[in-house]
Amino acid sequence: MNINPDWITGFVDGEGCFHVGVNPHNEMSVGFQVLPEFTVVQHKRDIQLLYGLKEYFKCGVVRSNHGDRMAYRVRGIEHLLQIIIPFFVNHPLKSKKRIAFEKFKTILMMISRKEHLKASGVEEIKSIAKQINIIQ
Amino acid sequence: MNINPDWITGFVDGEGCFHVGVNPHNEMSVGFQVLPEFTVVQHKRDIQLLYGLKEYFKCGVVRSNHGDRMAYRVRGIEHLLQIIIPFFVNHPLKSKKRIAFEKFKTILMMISRKEHLKASGVEEIKSIAKQINIIQ
Numbered sequence: 213m214n215i216n217p218d219w220i221t222g223f224v225d226g227e228g229c230f231h232v233g234v235n236p237h238n239e240m241s242v243g244f245q246v247l248p249e250f251t252v253v254q255h256k257r258d259i260q261l262l263y264g265l266k267e268y269f270k271c272g273v274v275r276s277n278h279g280d281r282m283a284y285r286v287r288g289i290e291h292l293l294q295i296i297i298p299f300f301v302n303h304p305l306k307s308k309k310r311i312a313f314e315k316f317k318t319i320l321m322m323i324s325r326k327e328h329l330k331a332s333g334v335e336e337i338k339s340i341a342k343q344i345n346i347i348q
Numbered sequence: 349m350n351i352n353p354d355w356i357t358g359f360v361d362g363e364g365c366f367h368v369g370v371n372p373h374n375e376m377s378v379g380f381q382v383l384p385e386f387t388v389v390q391h392k393r394d395i396q397l398l399y400g401l402k403e404y405f406k407c408g409v410v411r412s413n414h415g416d417r418m419a420y421r422v423r424g425i426e427h428l429l430q431i432i433i434p435f436f437v438n439h440p441l442k443s444k445k446r447i448a449f450e451k452f453k454t455i456l457m458m459i460s461r462k463e464h465l466k467a468s469g470v471e472e473i474k475s476i477a478k479q480i481n482i483i484q
Contacts, residue, residue: 215442218353218354219355219358219361220358221355221358222357222360222361222362225359225362225397226359226363254443255444258443258444264442306351306355306397307394308391308394
């Protein structure tokens with residue numbers, strides 16, 4: 213596939229999603245696990261586009277989503293920090309999804325500083341994550 | 349807006365739609381009116397993207413769609429034939445929407461040869477238009 217950065221930005225402006233889950237988790241000392249993910253969902257007829265993204269970014273997985281839909285998904289913190297975030301810093305989204313991305317990036321930076329392991333950090337992340345969901 | 353062809357192709361792969369309506373119409377001698385249109389629908393918060401498309405293509409209109417959604421829409425036969433179709437010939441879509449575009453293009457070529465004004469042409473256009481709807 214002849215996939216290129218500007219095409220990816222346009223496609224993600226349409227179909228991409230930045231999400232941060234903050235889920236109750238007994239084994240975490242703060243009681244919550246922070247799960248950021250970047251996803252692109254498509255009907256299964258266009259699964260080759262999702263594999264194209266996986267090949268381009270050299271990270272993430274392609275999995276079934278709901279019904280006839282498939283998703284390209286990146287959850288690894290290092291992959292998000294070292295590949296996905298720099299990509300969208302260098303090739304900015306043009307839709308309001310850019311604001312969601314900026315908040316997503318803020319949370320990833322907090323995670324890289326281990327702030328998600330402190331109660332105050334989790335509270336701040338919860339608040340930012342809520343704002344992300346409102347935008348998208 | 350710094351909009352470029354590859355971004356447009358990616359965005360339309362996600363959000364674009366090629367549609368051909370074949371509607372009963374008393375004033376047409378063949379009894380039907382053929383209405384092709386290219387649309388991109390977005391939440392109103394991203395209306396600037398739709399105006400960006402309008403500015404880039406120098407044709408079409410931005411109108412409200414359903415509820416909070418807005419649409420960029422090109423219906424003019426000459427604009428479709430001279431601007432939209434050449435654009436996607438030169439910057440091919442990567443999703444299965446490309447197949448819908450090819451069928452859309454076939455219908456526009458038939459219209460340019462005035463085949464939509466003959467009963468046999470309308471029947472063929474109806475059949476192709478149905479296939480377009482199945483893909484998208």
